[in-house]
Amino acid sequence: MTAIAGHTTAPPRMAASSRQRIIPALLLMPCLAWISFFFLLPLALMCWRSFAAKGYSFAAYTVLFTSPLYTKVMLTTVKTASIATVIALILAYPVAYVLTISGGFRRALILTFVFIPYWVDIIVRTFSWLILLGDNGLINKLLMATGIVHTPLELLYNSFSVLIAMVQILLPLTIIILFGAMLRIDRTLIAAAKIHGAGSWQAFRTVFFPLSLPGVYGAGLLVFVLSLGFYVTPALLGSPRQTMIAQTIMVEASELLDWGQASAAGLVLLIITTLIAAIYNRYFSLDRLWGGSDA
Amino acid sequence: MEQSAVRTSGARVRLRNLSKSYGAVVAVDGLTLDVPAGTFVSLLGPSGSGKTTTLNLIAGFLTPDAGDILIDERSVADVPPHRRNIGMVFQSYSLFPHMTVADNVGFPLRMRAKLSRDESRKRIAEMLALVQLSHLKARYPRQLSGGQQQRVAMARALVSRPRLLLMDEPLGALDKKLREQMQAEIRNIHRSVGTTVVYVTHDQSEALTMSDLVVVMHRARIAQIGTPRALYEAPANAFVADFLGDSNLIPATIVKTAERECAVRIGNRAVIAAPPAPFAAAAGDRAFLFVRPEDMTLQPASSVQPQDRSGLVGTVKELSFHGDVFKLSIAVGDDVLKAKVAREQCGSFEVGRQVVISWTPNAARLLPATSDGASSSESGMR
Numbered sequence: 001m002t003a004i005a006g007h008t009t010a011p012p013r014m015a016a017s018s019r020q021r022i023i024p025a026l027l028l029m030p031c032l033a034w035i036s037f038f039f040l041l042p043l044a045l046m047c048w049r050s051f052a053a054k055g056y057s058f059a060a061y062t063v064l065f066t067s068p069l070y071t072k073v074m075l076t077t078v079k080t081a082s083i084a085t086v087i088a089l090i091l092a093y094p095v096a097y098v099l100t101i102s103g104g105f106r107r108a109l110i111l112t113f114v115f116i117p118y119w120v121d122i123i124v125r126t127f128s129w130l131i132l133l134g135d136n137g138l139i140n141k142l143l144m145a146t147g148i149v150h151t152p153l154e155l156l157y158n159s160f161s162v163l164i165a166m167v168q169i170l171l172p173l174t175i176i177i178l179f180g181a182m183l184r185i186d187r188t189l190i191a192a193a194k195i196h197g198a199g200s201w202q203a204f205r206t207v208f209f210p211l212s213l214p215g216v217y218g219a220g221l222l223v224f225v226l227s228l229g230f231y232v233t234p235a236l237l238g239s240p241r242q243t244m245i246a247q248t249i250m251v252e253a254s255e256l257l258d259w260g261q262a263s264a265a266g267l268v269l270l271i272i273t274t275l276i277a278a279i280y281n282r283y284f285s286l287d288r289l290w291g292g293s294d295a
Numbered sequence: 296m297e298q299s300a301v302r303t304s305g306a307r308v309r310l311r312n313l314s315k316s317y318g319a320v321v322a323v324d325g326l327t328l329d330v331p332a333g334t335f336v337s338l339l340g341p342s343g344s345g346k347t348t349t350l351n352l353i354a355g356f357l358t359p360d361a362g363d364i365l366i367d368e369r370s371v372a373d374v375p376p377h378r379r380n381i382g383m384v385f386q387s388y389s390l391f392p393h394m395t396v397a398d399n400v401g402f403p404l405r406m407r408a409k410l411s412r413d414e415s416r417k418r419i420a421e422m423l424a425l426v427q428l429s430h431l432k433a434r435y436p437r438q439l440s441g442g443q444q445q446r447v448a449m450a451r452a453l454v455s456r457p458r459l460l461l462m463d464e465p466l467g468a469l470d471k472k473l474r475e476q477m478q479a480e481i482r483n484i485h486r487s488v489g490t491t492v493v494y495v496t497h498d499q500s501e502a503l504t505m506s507d508l509v510v511v512m513h514r515a516r517i518a519q520i521g522t523p524r525a526l527y528e529a530p531a532n533a534f535v536a537d538f539l540g541d542s543n544l545i546p547a548t549i550v551k552t553a554e555r556e557c558a559v560r561i562g563n564r565a566v567i568a569a570p571p572a573p574f575a576a577a578a579g580d581r582a583f584l585f586v587r588p589e590d591m592t593l594q595p596a597s598s599v600q601p602q603d604r605s606g607l608v609g610t611v612k613e614l615s616f617h618g619d620v621f622k623l624s625i626a627v628g629d630d631v632l633k634a635k636v637a638r639e640q641c642g643s644f645e646v647g648r649q650v651v652i653s654w655t656p657n658a659a660r661l662l663p664a665t666s667d668g669a670s671s672s673e674s675g676m677r
Contacts, residue, residue: 192389194376195354195461196451197406202377206402210393 043270046263053260060264070248070265077244080159080234081227084166085220088174091167093216096178097208100185118172126236129165130156133237161237166230170223177222181215182208221280225273245269305333305491306367306458308353313362315348322348324515326362330508335485335492337502340512341538346495349512350461353493355379366459377406382452382490383461387468388444390436396447397423397432403455422450425484442473449481453488460485462494466501478505499539503527511535531573533662536585541622543591543632544662545584549576559584559661561607562628572661581664588622590658591634596649606653607632611646625650 054060064070099110117125132138133155140152155161185208193203231246238244245265253262308330315323323345330336338346351357353364355376364371371379382403390399400422404415423429426446436444445465452460465481466474482505485492496502502509503523511518511526511534518538519531530536533544547559550566559582560566569584576582596608609627621641623634632652636644644650 186387186389188385188387188389189391191354191356191376192383192385192391193402193406195356195379195381195383196403197377197455198402199375199377202406206406207391 047267050260050263050267053258053263060260061268063261064264064268073243073245073248076242077228080162080166080242080244081224081230084163084170084227085224087163087167088170088223089178089216089220092171092174092178092219093212095175096182099175099179100182114172114175117168122169123232125169126165126233129161129168129237133161133164156237157239159238159242162234162242165233165237166227169233170227173226174219174223177219178212178215181218182212184215185211218280221276225276228269228273302487302489303456303458305489307332307365308459308491308493309365309368310349310353311363311365313349313352313364314360315345315352315357316360321515323352323359326517328510328517328520330491330493333489333491334507335482335494335505336508336510337494337496337506338510338512339496339499339502339538340518341497344512345515346497346512347463350463350493350495353459354381354383354461379459380407380455380457381459381461382455382457384445384448384452384463384465386464388436388448388465390444390447390451392436394435395432396428396434396436396439399436399447400432400450400454402451408455418454422454425453425487426450426480441469442477445469445477446480449484453484453490456488456490458490460490460492462492464496465494466496466498474501481505503539511538513538529573529660530585530662533583533585533664536583536660536662541588541633541635543584543586543588545586545630545632546664547582547584547661549578549580549582549661551578552576556656557661562630567607568656569659569661570656574661574663576661576663583662583664585660585662586654586658588633588635589620590654591632592653593623593625593634593636593640593644594651594653595643596651599651606651608649608651611644611648611650614641614644614646625652627652 050060051057095110095114099107099114102110130137134140135152135154135156137155139155140149143149144152189207189211190203193207194200198206228244229246230244231250234242234244235247235250246269249262249265249269252258252265308328310326310328313323313326314321326345326349338349340346348357352359355371355374359372366379391402394402397419401415401419404410404418408415410418419432420429423432426449428443428446428450431439431443436447439447448465452462462481466477469477478501494502494505503526506523508520509523509526510520513534519526519535521529526535527539530539530542536542536544545561547561547567547569549557549572550560551558552572555571557569557571557576558566559569561584567584572582592606607627609625609632611623612626612631613622613624615622620635620637621644623636623644625632625634634652
């Protein structure tokens with residue numbers, strides 16, 4: 001039907017449909033130009049440099065995958081990111097659950113407290129941990145004043161300080177993603193579980209928790225990808241033993257001026273994170289994280 | 296055989312002076328109701344009349360502000376929902392999406408009846424057979440049609456043989472044909488399991504066809520309780536008359552009351568004989584004269600001599616075809632009356648024609664004009 005109609009009135013329809021195509025393209029243009037110039041172009045340059053700087057060879061990549069330094073840094077990065085993700089999920093889950101079951105004022109209040117640190121700059125938050133955890137920091141002073149310890153605890157420049165700060169930075173996002181996922185769980189399912197014999201804990205265990213798992217996986221993945229690229233926190237709060245890949249790239253680029261090596265490492269990190277996101281999208285559908293359809 | 300296997304005895308449910316408010320909104324206001332064991336009772340009313348709140352109070356999802364609920368003579372005020380031994384079918388079915396049909400049906404058994412594996416499996420199979428879904432037990436809810444999900448919800452609600460089954464507008468999401476089929480199935484299942492059913496609906500025809508007893512609710516209170524037939528034939532007030540089926544509610548003034556009969560004046564026209572008022576009434580009181588459209592007898596005015604005209608005379612304003620019947624709107628003075636005539640009689644009535652309307656005295660009823668029923672704007676002929 002429409003095909004026939006389209007045929008008989010071909011010229012005006014053509015004009016209309018080409019205009020329909022041009023307008024969105026025009027609207028996208030500024031954004032596309034911006035991205036092309038400031039993101040895609042540098043990315044291409046980076047890619048080219050990673051080969052060109054080493055005499056047009058894979059030398060930079062060979063170093064990445066064979067040098068013990070990079071292996072160790074990659075392992076540290078993955079390990080730190082994984083632990084931070086798991087801790088963030090464990091801490092965020094109950095908060096997101098309470099948010100889900102509370103209404104009105106209490107929900108707004110908790111959300112505000114969740115978001116206040118999110119609005120504070122990452123560097124400021126990291127520095128505040130320096131103040132809290134230092135030898136003369138608030139925590140050590142309190143512990144010594146109360147006589148619990150006599151010499152200050154070494155709370156800074158180790159994996160403890162890196163993890164505690166990373167988790168703190170990641171928590172708001174984790175809570176929000178989990179909360180979003182939990183909100184989509186139909187509350188009458190809990191009522192259905194209860195009326196059919198499940199106590200509150202059983203209803204949670206058999207119905208709510210399993211239904212929240214896709215949200216947990218989604219949040220975990222996103223937070224993990226985010227943690228892979230942490231730079232300021234391990235740089236300020238960690239020792240060289242907590243060096244993560246982003247710091248190594250920084251050192252290569254700004255201190256050793258080996259831009260080829262830095263480019264190669266950056267690209268590998270980008271590919272890994274893209275791959276993880278792609279895997280998630282394949283199995284859990286990424287738009288579900290943001291409230292898209294469950295289909 | 297299968298029927299005796301799943302048979303249980305129903306619980307007697309009594310609501311005593313039950314009240315519940317949400318802030319300033321009174322949802323249920325001093326409700327008292329006795330549901331005999333094994334009865335299929337419907338709570339019928341428009342949205343906001345308090346029927347769903349009543350159901351949620353019985354289920355234990357809400358706590359009453361006042362009053363008590365007794366199931367088998369035992370107060371359940373302090374019993375949480377999961378210990379009330381109730382089955383429930385929800386409006387949206389609320390099947391667990393991460394469980395198969397068999398696991399959904401088996402859920403209440405896993406939670407409450409500590410049965411052996413074999414016994415559980417047997418019960419699940421029995422229930423699935425009852426709702427004719429044995430072949431779909433490994434499917435997930437999203438793979439089922441609406442009607443199939445509805446049956447799974449029934450099976451889940453009944454598997455632990457609860458003595459009370461609550462149903463919250465369970466057929467609302469189905470199309471008309473399927474709804475009628477499910478109504479019959481639910482009736483059959485009720486007959487074969489014998490449990491007490493409290494069924495919430497806003498669909499009057501559903502309540503009339505399915506229930507042993509209908510509780511008509513209006514503005515947080517009970518407007519009338521009775522068998523479907525009693526409610527239809529002898530509504531106690533204008534609201535019930537209007538809500539159940541089509542009705543004429545003709546504003547009238549009582550002229551004379553007597554033991555066996557009374558006389559009313561309609562508008563400033565005819566004085567008509569009516570059955571005695573079922574409420575305290577005196578000459579001069581306002582009332583509604585209630586007549587069902589199908590109880591009206593119509594004759595073309597041309598075929599009746601003026602001196603023989605015992606009823607009201609009106610003009611046909613509208614004529615509409617409804618398959619089995621024609622519906623007519625007839626203007627009588629300022630009022631518009633509704634009438635139904637069988638298909639074959641319709642030839643003699645055309646729009647603009649004058650007709651004589653009459654009815655047998657016991658087809659009419661006088662209803663109080665001051666009822667909290669139909670408001671004045673809709674108190675005319677509906």
